[in-house]
Amino acid sequence: MAASEEHSPSGAGGATVDAGLADPGPRRRGRRPGGADTRAQLLAAARVEFADRGYDGATVRVIAERAGVDPAMVNHWFGGKESLFTAALDLPVDPGAILADVVPGDPEHLGERIVARFLEIWDTTGGAPLAAVLQSVAGHDAAAGMLREFVSRVLVGKVVSTVAPDRPELRAGLCGSQVFGLAIIRYVLKVEPLASADHATVIGAVAPNLQRYLTGPLP
Amino acid sequence: MAASEEHSPSGAGGATVDAGLADPGPRRRGRRPGGADTRAQLLAAARVEFADRGYDGATVRVIAERAGVDPAMVNHWFGGKESLFTAALDLPVDPGAILADVVPGDPEHLGERIVARFLEIWDTTGGAPLAAVLQSVAGHDAAAGMLREFVSRVLVGKVVSTVAPDRPELRAGLCGSQVFGLAIIRYVLKVEPLASADHATVIGAVAPNLQRYLTGPLP
DNA sequence: GTCTATACAACGATAGAC
DNA sequence: GTCTATCGTTGTATAGAC
Numbered sequence: 321m322a323a324s325e326e327h328s329p330s331g332a333g334g335a336t337v338d339a340g341l342a343d344p345g346p347r348r349r350g351r352r353p354g355g356a357d358t359r360a361q362l363l364a365a366a367r368v369e370f371a372d373r374g375y376d377g378a379t380v381r382v383i384a385e386r387a388g389v390d391p392a393m394v395n396h397w398f399g400g401k402e403s404l405f406t407a408a409l410d411l412p413v414d415p416g417a418i419l420a421d422v423v424p425g426d427p428e429h430l431g432e433r434i435v436a437r438f439l440e441i442w443d444t445t446g447g448a449p450l451a452a453v454l455q456s457v458a459g460h461d462a463a464a465g466m467l468r469e470f471v472s473r474v475l476v477g478k479v480v481s482t483v484a485p486d487r488p489e490l491r492a493g494l495c496g497s498q499v500f501g502l503a504i505i506r507y508v509l510k511v512e513p514l515a516s517a518d519h520a521t522v523i524g525a526v527a528p529n530l531q532r533y534l535t536g537p538l539p
Numbered sequence: 540m541a542a543s544e545e546h547s548p549s550g551a552g553g554a555t556v557d558a559g560l561a562d563p564g565p566r567r568r569g570r571r572p573g574g575a576d577t578r579a580q581l582l583a584a585a586r587v588e589f590a591d592r593g594y595d596g597a598t599v600r601v602i603a604e605r606a607g608v609d610p611a612m613v614n615h616w617f618g619g620k621e622s623l624f625t626a627a628l629d630l631p632v633d634p635g636a637i638l639a640d641v642v643p644g645d646p647e648h649l650g651e652r653i654v655a656r657f658l659e660i661w662d663t664t665g666g667a668p669l670a671a672v673l674q675s676v677a678g679h680d681a682a683a684g685m686l687r688e689f690v691s692r693v694l695v696g697k698v699v700s701t702v703a704p705d706r707p708e709l710r711a712g713l714c715g716s717q718v719f720g721l722a723i724i725r726y727v728l729k730v731e732p733l734a735s736a737d738h739a740t741v742i743g744a745v746a747p748n749l750q751r752y753l754t755g756p757l758p
Numbered sequence: 759g760t761c762t763a764t765a766c767a768a769c770g771a772t773a774g775a776c
Numbered sequence: 777g778t779c780t781a782t783c784g785t786t787g788t789a790t791a792g793a794c
Contacts, residue, residue, distance in 0.1 A: 358763075380784060390765050395785065397763095455677035458670045458727065468728045493724050493733035494744055501720020505712050508677065509687045514712030524758025525713055529748040539743025761794075769786075776779080 359397045361387040366408040371462035375405055375469050406474070409466055410456075412449030413441050419478045427483040431531030434479075435523045438499060443519075447507030454508060471496045484535050494533040502526055578616045580606040585627040586685075594624055594688050625693070628685055638697045646702040650750030653698075654742045657718060661726055662738075670727050690715045703754050713752040721745055 365386035369378035380401050384391040398404040406414050418441065422433045442450070456463040475492035484491055505511045506522070514522070584605035588597035599620050603610040617623040625635050637660065641652045661669070676683050694711035703710055724730045725741070733741070 379782085381782085391784080392766085392786080393764075401784065451677045454673055457723075458674035458677060464728055468730050471724070471728065471730045489732050490736065490740075490744070493730045496728075496730060497720035497724040497733070497745075498717055498748070499720070500723055501716035501718070504676075504719055504723075505690070505716040509683055509690065509715075511687050511690045511712045511715060513708050514716070517709065521709075521758055525709070525752075526716075529717070529751060532748060533744075539740055759794100762792090764789105764791080766789085767787090770784095772781105772783075774779100774781085776777105 358387065358389050358393055362389065362393060362397060362404065363408055366404050367462075367466075370405060370408055370466055370469075374465075375473055380404075402474075405466075406470065409463075409470055411453060412445050415470075416474045416478060419474065423479055423482060427535060428531070430479070430483055430534055431527040431529075432523055434495075434499070435502075435527045435530060436519060438503070439519050439522060442503060442507055447510070450503050451508050454504065480534060487538060490538065491533050495530060498526065498530055498533065577606070577608050577612055581608065581612060581616060581623065582627055585623050589624060589627055589685055589688075594692055599623075621693075624685075625689065628689055634689075635693045635697060638693065642698055642701060646754060647750070649698070649702055649753055650746040650748075651742055653714075653718070653749060654721075654746045655738060657722075658738045658741060661722060665726070669722050673723065673727060699753065706757060709757065710752050714749060717745065717749055717752065 362383065365383045366378070369383050369386065372378070380394045381391045383404070384394060387393075394401065394404050398407055402416060403414070406416050418437055419434070422437050423430065425433060453467075457467055458464075471492065472489065475496055476488050480488040480491045480495065502522075506515050509515075517525075581602065584602045585597070588602045588605065591597070599610050599613050602623070603613060606612075613620065613623055617626055621635060622633070625633050637656055638653070641656050642649065644652060672686075676686055690711065691708065694715055695707050699707040699710045699714065721741075725734050728734075
């Protein structure tokens with residue numbers, strides 16, 4: 321599958337290159353002369369395209385053209401379109417990969433696995449990346465749109481539709497609200513005692529509610 | 540119903556208050572000459588003090604002194620220290636007043652009332668104020684601290700401790716996470732179909748989980 | 759020499775036109 | 777139903793860096 325390839329740390333160091341517009345010069349084969357940061361140019365181009373046309377509207381070919389490189393570079397650097405999308409989101413972690421890793425197993429305990437895994441990740445990275453995500457979401461409208469599409473796409477596609485056939489989109493939004501809210505309260509606002517509670521306590525408290533959103537009854 | 544009594548003097552019962560801390564400044568009695576926006580100055584002073592010393596550490600007297608007005612102005616303009624605190628948070632609504640209004644009644648349906656009331660408020664104000672709150676929380680550390688204290692104080696004091704004696708602080712944080720997360724997903728990110736779902740659907744989906752946080756079993 | 763970034767070509771799938 | 781265009785993806789050869 322198009323999961324993590326070797327060269328793609330999804331967090332992706334900032335780079336924050338300006339809009340990568342391609343030099344339409346003659347592209348030779350082989351390695352280009354030094355200096356051309358293909359990865360960053362792809363990221364910049366992807367942010368423009370994804371924000372402009374959405375996930376389905378944007379195409380790998382156009383993104384690559386905008387970056388001035390071959391479409392195959394998307395696969396080489398990111399492993400596929402979806403990973404490029406999550407990388408363009410600049411999230412502290414790649415929730416798509418996490419979920420793909422955590423979904424297999426007993427569907428009736430998926431809530432526990434999700435909460436446990438996110439706690440592991442967040443406890444190591446700390447709240448700073450989360451705060452950065454929040455700020456960009458609240459500030460830029462494009463970032464909000466991309467994150468919205470991410471929730472609708474990755475959550476629905478990877479998790480909810482596999483365990484609950486009815487109203488997967490609604491369940492995905494509800495799950496997102498609980499996970500997102502937990503992240504804010506525990507890591508950004510640091511409300512006690514939830515901020516310092518051990519994993520077992522948080523899992524025991526939150527997982528049943530998440531499980532109800534996943535497989536429980538809905539009105 | 541709302542916050543509290545309008546102009547109730549804070550130290551009402553005990554007359555003969557301290558004459559010891561007389562401000563040596565030459566403040567005249569009666570209405571000051573125009574131009575001085577007492578309310579705004581109190582708000583600014585309150586933000587500094589609350590952010591600096593927390594809710595308990597900050598005193599009305601020091602806030603008033605910093606604003607250059609009499610402490611009685613806090614009662615006159617805001618109705619008390621707590622209302623000044625929530626006003627200084629600059630939240631789009633006053634959750635303290637909302638909760639105080641919604642808590643009385645059957646504790647087993649408190650979750651429904653909370654969700655219903657917040658939906659009413661947010662649907663009229665829209666997502667812009669919420670995004671502003673998010674941005675300030677993610678950006679400034681002082682804002683995060685104030686909001687944290689608000690969640691710990693108002694939620695615990697007004698809601699959870701009245702319906703659930705055991706571990707009220709933990710329950711308050713959990714409730715806050717769900718309500719906060721719902722606000723972000725529905726009004727800031729606008730994830731469909733949750734963003735457009737009618738109130739009955741949202742209440743039916745979220746209220747049971749909130750109710751479990753309020754009165755249900757916890758690990 | 760090795761290693762890796764790159765370009766080119768082609769494949770299976772899918773959606774729409776006819 | 778067939779044909780075509782386009783999509784995402786993959787295999788492979790090549791060019792430069794080391």
